[in-house]
Amino acid sequence: MKAVSIREHGGPEVLEWIEVEDPTPAAGEVVVDVAASGLNRADVMQRWGLYPLQPGWSPYPGLEVSGRISAVGEGVSGWQVGDEVCALLTGGGYAQRVAVPAGQLLTIPKGIGLVEAAGLPEVTATVWSNVVMTAGLKAGETLLVHGGAGGVGTMAIQIAKALGARVVTTVGGPQKAAQARELGADVAIDYRTEDFTEHGPYDVILDIVGGDYLERNVHSLAADGRLVVIGLQKGLEGRLDLAEMVFKRASVHGTTLRTRSKADKAEIVAEVLKNVWPMIENGTVKLVVDQTVSMSDAAEGHRLMEAGGHLGKILLVNDDNR
Template sequence: MKAITIKEFGGPEVLEWTDVEDPAPAPGEVVVDVAATALNRADAVQRIGLYPVPEGASPYPGLEVSGRISALGPGVTGWRVGDEVAALLTGGGYAQKVAVPAGQLLTIPEGVGLVEAASLPEATATVWSNVFMTANLAAGETFLVHGGAGGIGTMAIQIAKARGARVATTVGGPEQAARVRELGADAVVDHRTEDFADHGPYDVILDIIGGDYFERNIRSLAADGRMVVIGLQNGLEAPLNLADLLFKRLSVHGTTLRSRSPEQKAAIVAGVQKEVWPLVGSGAVKPIIDRVLPMSEAAEAHRRLEAGGHFGKILLVNE
């Protein structure tokens, strides 16, 4: 088979579409013939050498795919060769085939095409695990997600709105602002001209930025507010006034999805299948896709991701 390999750490030009060995399913795994994968910020961070591959995981980028099962490992039940699936991965999605634990498989939601389904596993699992399983966002509460135009942001807006929250988000311009309002955002803050902290308080914040956003996040949380930090685009360090935590009874969580155990991921995927897939099937939550490129053009896709300005997910397809 072919896969996108990282020949050395660096810019998008280090990505190569090359021949590699086919994967074989271990006990409890299946092999999926990949129809499509989706880019995530973590792929670019891995490419530059700042996101080490977990032990035992595929060295190729790609944290989600859609495709068809082509082989079953020992002990797999409930799935058959030929089934169309989406899958949450620990790596390996930029390829023609990938092995994945059966517990991380999802059906294709009703009304969603096989290729566009590749845009869903990572974003839905991230939102469900952090916003609902960890932060316990409830109907009627106010939710803020940073980066509303990105893959996580567009999904978070839709799911939170569908489950009855008031949704706020930050964006980088009027065009993005108009589009996130169409997705259901109630309040939109242009981070280039406004301070989101002036528009609070928020009961729950999902932060993909880190760095200097941290202090403002804390300041803008309501009493008993909860924040989950899942990204560090603005840096690793930030000041913290502990009095805010104490007197407002705040909770702050830092999480990653990739490094969780297969059992933990299976529990998250089961929640997505039960709670989020019906929202997708009803049309309340939709895949948001910026563009689709051939797998061999992964370098160009990474340039697009890093340039910013995209809306939703960038997909790579096997032709």
């Protein structure tokens, strides 16, 4: 089979579509013939060498796919060859085939196409696990979403509104602000010209930025507020005012989906199937796809993501397996 390999750390040009060994399913796994893979910021960080791989992880990028099961490993029940699925991965999605733990498989929601479904697992699992399972967002509370135009942001806006929350988001530019409001955001802040701290306080903040946003995020929290940091686009360090945290009874959570155990991921996937899939199937929540790119030209997908002009997901389509 073929997969996208990272030749060396660097720009998009280091991605290569090469021949690699076919995967075989271990006990508890299936092999999926990949129709498409969702592109995520973590893939870009991995390409730059900023997301070190752990033992046992695939060297190929790609944290989510859609496709059809082509092989079933020992001990797997409830799934069979030919089933159309989407899946949450630890890596390896930029390929024609990938082995997946059965607990990380999801059915395709009704009304969603096979290719389009590749953009669902990572964003839905990220939003639900962090905003609901970790931060405990409740109806009537206010959520601040940084990066409301991206895949996670567009999904977070919609899920939070479906849960009855007030949603504020930061975006880059008036066009994206208008698009965020169309998705349900009550307030859309152009971070280039406005200060999000002036629109607080916030009960929950979902932060993909990191770096010097930390101090301002904590300052913007309401009493008993919860900050969840899931990205580090502006750096690894920030200032934390412990006195402000203590007086507010605030909490700061740093999380990443990729490093969670198989058991944790299976629990999150089950919660997504139970709670988010009905929202998608009844039209309350929709997946926002900006565009699709051929998987063999993954470098172009990475260029588009780094340019920052997209709204929602960019998908890499494996034309041979559609």
